[in-house]
Amino acid sequence: MSFKQRNQYSYFFLLPAGMIFFIFFLLPAISSFFFSLTRWNLTDWTFIGLENFKMFFAEDSLSIGFKNTFIYAFLTCGLKVVFGLGLAVYLCSAIRTRNFLRAVVFFPNLISTIAVGITFSSLMHPTRGVINTMLSTIGITGPDWLGNVKIALLSVIAVDLWKGVGVATVIFIAGIMSISTQYYEALEIDGGGSWAKFLHITLPLSRPAINSVIILALIGGLRTFDLIWSMTKGGPGFTTDLLSSIIYKQYSSGFFGLSTAGNVILFLMVSAIAFPIYKILNSREVDL
């Protein structure tokens, strides 16, 4: 087989993909480690050691991106798991509207994030917005969703959930559908109710789907940029800045070295979170 393998499965086939991947992704990623240690104007660089990183952690307006990116990624991830699973169980029940509702829940995922951001910034307008107008009809004074420093990040997280929960739901539905009905029948004979079914069958057997959702949502959340940028631009002040929006801000003010340092921090942060989680979750899947 090995002789034939070398002939019929030539590594030449990997060349086009490999070359594009190397030049346009890998090479910049590797060189970012060097450029993060420089002051840089794209043509000339001065080596300044760890200055950029020191600055990143010393300045409040930069280090806040760290905290916010954490909050954003873990909160969107957790909410997508909880809401996605709940919706999936509902959309797998014997209701006649389920195909229609599945499509409705999924569709926001196909709309451009900028369009979603624009729409919700208008809906969340503090005085005229539809959300607060509706709240006021039932006697609640709605807050300034995007202008209040305490809740602005949470408002964007809620919109992220609105847009992204469909993907989680679809993955959970695929997971739930692959569970054999025999398990449920067996539990029914033993007298288990629907809560027992969820707890003892659906939840443990959806494990692979849950793992996928956790990984996808975490990676997506850590790297997210367009939603926060179209809704708050990191404001008010810099209270909702994420690492990605700081990278953009430093880039557009011409601090290329600092921007690249931010990029490296994001790179390390995503790797430090995603690779171990990927390993842990995948090893558990084998035990199942």
Added chain:
Amino acid sequence: MISKPKRLISEILGILVAAIVFGIPFYFVILNASKNQQEASLMNISSPEKFLLLQNIQEVLSADKGIVLTAFKNSILITLFSLIVLVLACSMAGFVSQRRTDKATPVINFLILAGLIIPPAIVPTIWLLMSLGIFKTMFSMVMIEAALTMSFSTLLYKGFTATIPREIDEAATVDGAGPFRLFFQIIFPLLKPTTATIIVLSSVNIFNDFVNPLYFFPGAKNATIQLTLYNFMSKYHSSWNLLFADVLIITIPPLILFIFFNRQIISGMAAGAIKG
């Protein structure tokens, strides 16, 4: 099984919640895209005095010497070329990397995983494109979109290749097919379901991409559809009707795709995630 009245309550409740959570935003966009500037600035969901949707769309399309149409053309071209590169390069890579197991296998697997996880390095990429003299060109934009979607597509092709029996390869080899004929005449047609999934999913993602064109495709004549919408945000900050008309226009292509390929999109997304 659930009893009938209980089921009906559950159905009605579902529709009601969906109407509020998902229906109102869409209704709101369509309604406000049909108003005049003054009415739209009120941001409410009362009906417009005069239905101006077509006039508003016309005004958006003619703004800035038809920048929206240029942007449409650019976005469609970028999407199309990226798809061609993706399908060709990734099907070849996915096939061979699934069939061969040797010392390179763990390296390839690691690179695929790295491509899925690691965020792209922005400024170094710009620096590289400038050194190569291809910054702000459609070619570089296509290559970047392809490079960033490559891991996911290769993974899908790899997964699907595993379901094609090796006996087919062997039979073709015995009949005298070389590596290229084996792949392009025998294997590639068999990969069609995955190709369809990748085309549908990636076209939506690349068409909707905002971050990469923002960094790598700047400049007035290089507009893409998402960049134009973003620029309209500051330009039309007081004309919400035009802004929503633009939102509506750019939602049409994914909507059409979704109506026709609803099943493929949903099952493709689930399959990709679970294999990934």
